[in-house]
Amino acid sequence: MKKFRPQPGFVVQAYRFALDPNATQERALRSHCGAARAAYNWAVGWVTASWWQRRAEESYGIAEDELTPWRPWSLPSLRKAFNEAKHADPRFASWWEENSKEAYSTGLANASAAFDNYAKSKNARRKGRKMGTPRFKSKRKARLSCRFTTGTIRVDGDGQHVTLPRLGTLRTHEPTAKLLTRVQAGTARILSATVRHERGRWFASFQVEVKQDITRVTRPDAAVGIDLGVKTLAVLADSTGEIRAVANPKHHDQVLKKLRRTSRTVSRRQGPDRRTGRKPSKRWEKANAARNRVHYRVTNLRANALHKLTTAVAAEYGTVVVEDLNVAGMLRNRRLARRIADAGFGEIRRQLDYKTRQRHATRTIVASRWYPSSKTCSGCGAEKAKLPLHVRTYECDACGLVIDRDDNAALNLAALAAACTTGTGVAGDQDTAPAVSNPRGADQKTRATRRSRKATAGRAGGATLPHPRQTETRDRTQAEALTLW
Template identity: 30%
Template structure:
């Protein structure tokens, strides 16, 4: 079993410069590879393997013009070449869109770290060749401080998979996969059904109800603050707009605009962290009950987003993230994860007698069965139907 861990780095100013330069090397190698593949395809040539391109890139580093590449880890460029070749292959297989050149302004700065060269301690991480000096005091530049202590296991026998360093616009992060022994314990408790909604995040068939965190005072306060900052940024851009000779309008980005945009980034990051943390708390609590199976409905989120009155509320609930967390945590704990068919009538079916109610409206918050007289909360009734669906399949 492979678990992914992501931790924030705390580099000093010199280390930040080196990290951005390393990301620039990865971007250069990726764009160079993509350009080679495009030119080769136009000339009628066959696909060039990443092995051949790596050899060619090694020769490129020996030229005077590109000698600066030797100051950085060889593995950064090698992996970037491989990534570009993989993206090109995926396009021709129909698995992804046509690969685009990486832009200094728009693309996310990131680079690969070799698994044999990376080193962890309880508080620091060592990256390869951030400095070319062999002096002891300069070698300290290779060691970057971690924001969390003892989070990543280290020592003999620990295997690291695909370590990547990335920048999200505010902070630098290290993400790495680590091999753990498989969990052999099999859950034996009763299975559950989960109905997702907007008023409440989740209603579980065992009676548990999880609130919508977006309705809390803290989130509402931060959302108001976000609106005010967005207006400020917009006004600043309008003040600094320049009219060109041909009638074209351009906007000048001043230092005050950059400060406001950084504040906005931090606020967005805080909102995202609060929502993700809440989803982790909810999904972990559900998994800790050790049900034999979990059933969720396959929601048409893209279709629901077309409703302009509900689109923002649906977006803030992060249904996909909830599914993703619940799915991988279920796999780790040997819990069967079932996604009910999209057209399964979980809300319109009576969980007690199985009769179908055609005229159920969205405004009806209670389900009243005409056949057996059962009265239940609409969402709780749906969660019971999902549980019954799982019992038939499992």
């Protein structure tokens, strides 16, 4: 699906509302989401069938030019093949007309994106962990979701209903006045809508093109450095030397006792068994819903606290400096994983990025992951080679400064803003931090692996040897990409 690009002066924003459907409307919602899952599974089976057929033919000794041709997975190709098969396929022939065409298009678009991600991952053209081949979605585990891009998509004038294709008018649990006011004023245009079921409640999320309103910050010439932590969620130090700490609410720890009790109740009920095909009992479903409500409340409390923090910071300072934390690596520490996940370090950085850029036209500087903010003295600039995590007070051997470890790191991050005179400083320019010698304070050589040689050459300014697969053209056909399968 083609990515939408907003017009100059406009941004794409989501408005999400909880729904209150009646019994008939809820059956229609589940039917549409089930149709999207069925179309996805059909696309995965249709594409991979040619893969297995080719593999079987190769084992028979059939020549390459006589093998079964690859089946394309582009969205237009999948739509064409699905439209030809839905009339004859017994899985769709009797009920496909009951749902909107957007439901099937949602599943086909998701399948096309899944195959694209798999091919890019195999060709080393996708960041992150390796992606495997797309798998079928289970009816019991699949998330109920469906997207509408065409047809009647609007917010009704009474502020209490929304209208979606084929589903009709649905009552909302909360007023839609915030979006309705913008639509009526001509400063917003609805692009698409997505219905989704989460923890016992249906939601409608509208993708809206909204006119950008820039608000001037309170202190445009001030910069703030934010040091994130577990004991204290954030330590804020501005360019004037003022330091203030934001306590960690620890929402998950507050309900941990209740979660344990509800989990024990769920474990004592007769739950589903995939191996034997046993369905869950009514008491298990009721207990599981009670446990999910606790999780859902914690999620909402955490999101509310993070939004309040990031909104206040973005509205006050002209420059915000945050660290590029390796959150995935930090979560491997089993002693701190639960509290790190509860803090939401990645979400804080994401919210600061778009709020400073879209709402206030200020900048966010992302310090390098190897910048020694905690090891460097904020007074004289001396750097320590080692600083264990259990040492919470920084004592400088050069100037004798004694300061809290987190306060020292926040001051160093705030001072980093003055040195970053090039680049826009937004999330796209993550290398705007000044180059420092020996940034990690390493006292031994790095292992001579392919990844470390590449990183060392990049830091030293030398030529980086490309990966052999990266020297090939990036405009590969699907058949060439699938030779790696």
